[in-house]
Amino acid sequence: MSDNLAPPPPHCPGTQSEEAGKSSACIGCPNRNICTSGALRQPDPAIAEIGKRMQEIKYKILVMSGKGGVGKSTFACQLAFFLQEAQYEVGLLDVDICGPSVPKIMGVEGESLHQSMLGWEPVYVEENLAVVSLGFMLNDPNQAVIWRGPKKNTLIKNFLHDVYWNKLDFLVVDTPPGTSDEHLSIATYLKESNPDGVVIITTPQEVSLLDVRKEISFCKKVNLPILGVVENMSTFVCPKCKKESFIFPATTGGAVKMSQDLGVEFLGSIPLDPMVARSCDEGKSYVSLYPQSQTSIAYRQVFTNLLQRLTPRSNPR
Amino acid sequence: AVVSTQSTGDQKKKTRVMHAHKIRNFLLVLSGKGGVGKSTVATQLALKLTKAGFKVGLLDIDLCGPSIPFLLGLEKKEVLSGSQGWIPVHPDHPEFSSLQVMSVAFLLKSRNDAVAWRGPKKTAMIKQFLNDVVWGDLDYLVIDTPPGTSDEHISVTEHLVNILHNRPKAVLVTTPQAVSLIDVQKEINFCKKVGIQISGLIENMSGYVCPHCQECTHIFGSGGGKALAEAEEIPFLGALPIDPKLTSYLSSNQDFFQTYSRPLSSLKALDDFVQSLT
Numbered sequence: 032m033s034d035n036l037a038p039p040p041p042h043c044p045g046t047q048s049e050e051a052g053k054s055s056a057c058i059g060c061p062n063r064n065i066c067t068s069g070a071l072r073q074p075d076p077a078i079a080e081i082g083k084r085m086q087e088i089k090y091k092i093l094v095m096s097g098k099g100g101v102g103k104s105t106f107a108c109q110l111a112f113f114l115q116e117a118q119y120e121v122g123l124l125d126v127d128i129c130g131p132s133v134p135k136i137m138g139v140e141g142e143s144l145h146q147s148m149l150g151w152e153p154v155y156v157e158e159n160l161a162v163v164s165l166g167f168m169l170n171d172p173n174q175a176v177i178w179r180g181p182k183k184n185t186l187i188k189n190f191l192h193d194v195y196w197n198k199l200d201f202l203v204v205d206t207p208p209g210t211s212d213e214h215l216s217i218a219t220y221l222k223e224s225n226p227d228g229v230v231i232i233t234t235p236q237e238v239s240l241l242d243v244r245k246e247i248s249f250c251k252k253v254n255l256p257i258l259g260v261v262e263n264m265s266t267f268v269c270p271k272c273k274k275e276s277f278i279f280p281a282t283t284g285g286a287v288k289m290s291q292d293l294g295v296e297f298l299g300s301i302p303l304d305p306m307v308a309r310s311c312d313e314g315k316s317y318v319s320l321y322p323q324s325q326t327s328i329a330y331r332q333v334f335t336n337l338l339q340r341l342t343p344r345s346n347p348r
Numbered sequence: 349a350v351v352s353t354q355s356t357g358d359q360k361k362k363t364r365v366m367h368a369h370k371i372r373n374f375l376l377v378l379s380g381k382g383g384v385g386k387s388t389v390a391t392q393l394a395l396k397l398t399k400a401g402f403k404v405g406l407l408d409i410d411l412c413g414p415s416i417p418f419l420l421g422l423e424k425k426e427v428l429s430g431s432q433g434w435i436p437v438h439p440d441h442p443e444f445s446s447l448q449v450m451s452v453a454f455l456l457k458s459r460n461d462a463v464a465w466r467g468p469k470k471t472a473m474i475k476q477f478l479n480d481v482v483w484g485d486l487d488y489l490v491i492d493t494p495p496g497t498s499d500e501h502i503s504v505t506e507h508l509v510n511i512l513h514n515r516p517k518a519v520l521v522t523t524p525q526a527v528s529l530i531d532v533q534k535e536i537n538f539c540k541k542v543g544i545q546i547s548g549l550i551e552n553m554s555g556y557v558c559p560h561c562q563e564c565t566h567i568f569g570s571g572g573g574k575a576l577a578e579a580e581e582i583p584f585l586g587a588l589p590i591d592p593k594l595t596s597y598l599s600s601n602q603d604f605f606q607t608y609s610r611p612l613s614s615l616k617a618l619d620d621f622v623q624s625l626t
Contacts, residue, residue, distance in 0.1 A: 308525045
């Protein structure tokens with residue numbers, strides 16, 4: 032992966048597109064001939080190989096949101112902890128390349144990935160909980176990852192293709208906000224792997240729902256099934272007076288109404304608890320540290336609802 | 349005849365490229381982390397600069413999740429195409445009508461439409477926003493960005509530095525918790541690497557006052573932004589608490605600018621920053 036790659040021309044139709052090599056943007060592009068030849072329009076052989084590798088994994092769940100900072104990584108990590116405690120074999124893959132938070136939240140910051148004969152070895156938080164993130168590949172954790180799309184896509188492909196997860200019951204994939212390179216790549220590379228679907232995370236206020244509706248349109252467009260919507264930071268319970276208030280008011284009906292409008296399942300609401308942010312900063316499992324809190328109860332309810340939405344499968348292969 | 353049309357074509361191209369040359373200062377609102385309040389800060393900053401008498405533009409380059417039109421109550425407006433290029437949208441309220449706003453949301457058919465674009469297409473759109481929008485004469489162009497350090501950030505910086513020969517400045521936004529600070533730390537290193545001058549760091553969502561008992565809870569911790577600014581030797585612009593009044597202004601259907609006329613004490617840090625620019 033070189034830093035000196037020339038960027039593709041603006042308006043490049045994409046090497047896999049019908050227009051590849053034919054559009055006006057292709058004039059003068061050094062790769063025009065190879066695009067015109069049609070060789071690149073063949074499906075990437077990696078897709079089938081990834082499909083084979085993914086056969087070892089029973090359920091594949093993606094966590095997405097159009098909006099940033101709504102708790103995607105927190106949800107993905109708490110789900111992983113929850114499944115791990117339930118004695119499942121769990122893998123957690125972080126494809127947020129510019130802002131990987133999973134290593135911190137899982138308490139494995141500073142670890143690194145190793146190569147073995149079988150592929151890239153994930154970092155193990157527990158015997159049955161494996162994590163992979165770009166955060167493990169940086170020499171300096173503060174280093175900015177200034178990468179354009181193609182480089183991010185290559186890494187995602189490598190994550191899916193080269194990581195040796197062994198047999199897993201669950202693979203949870205945490206994504207960055209948006210509907211761009213990372214999301215298109217995940218959708219493309221998992222084409223033959225039958226992902227179970229996407230959990231969409233939102234907060235109650237309209238400015239967040241606005242972006243989340245776009246994410247749902249995106250999933251429908253790229254044929255990723257939607258398992259359901261989770262409303263995070265729904266209410267705030269004051270630790271002093273124990274009364275509820277709404278920090279991010281749901282002036283437009285919140286996630287419940289949005290789910291009804293768009294015909295997707297609503298999985299539940301999770302109230303805001305300051306201890307969640309603290310557990311994440313300390314890299315500890317919130318759901319097991321505070322099992323009695325309202326927020327933990329809500330998390331478990333949402334996880335149970337989510338698991339019920341999965342189509343039961345027999346053991347891999 | 350062919351030659352003459354070509355030359356007018358060239359001329360047109362030239363005047364277009366000149367658009368952004370009439371902008372004196374570029375202020376990027378950046379954060380490695382999503383959902384920390386970049387768009388809110390960008391919007392409030394643009395409004396405050398306008399009120400202080402500057403000629404201001406507000407450009408939203410968050411192409412997959414544009415929030416600026418919603419936050420300003422301008423979602424129903426459309427971008428018009430003039431002979432010189434795209435005419436930006438402006439608010440109707442007389443006090444803020446000089447503010448020029450541009451976002452990809454003005455170009456979408458439905459507000460639910462997803463913009464599923466890969467990098468090169470995003471880059472092309474950003475160039476178009478800078479070259480083909482009739483910004484006019486501006487003191488400040490405030491640019492709201494998506495989270496991260498990827499295509500949008502590289503493209504906008506390259507264009508400003510290499511084509512417009514301008515050294516942009518940045519206002520960084522963070523929330524106090526460590527998970528957010530790591531990403532903002534990355535953004536600071538990005539700025540240093542590509543030559544963006546950092547005007548300062550704002551700590552947003554710093555505490556929430558319970559409406560029932562007035563107890564202030566630091567939901568996402570506190571003080572992290574200040575400590576990071578000190579460690580990195582960049583100016584700390586202040587902390588903004590979570591203000592339910594502001595969130596309700598931003599999500600109410602009332603005329604946003606009417607309600608905005610009453611200044612909010614929670615935004616004092618931004619007032620001070622604007623003051624420092626005058």
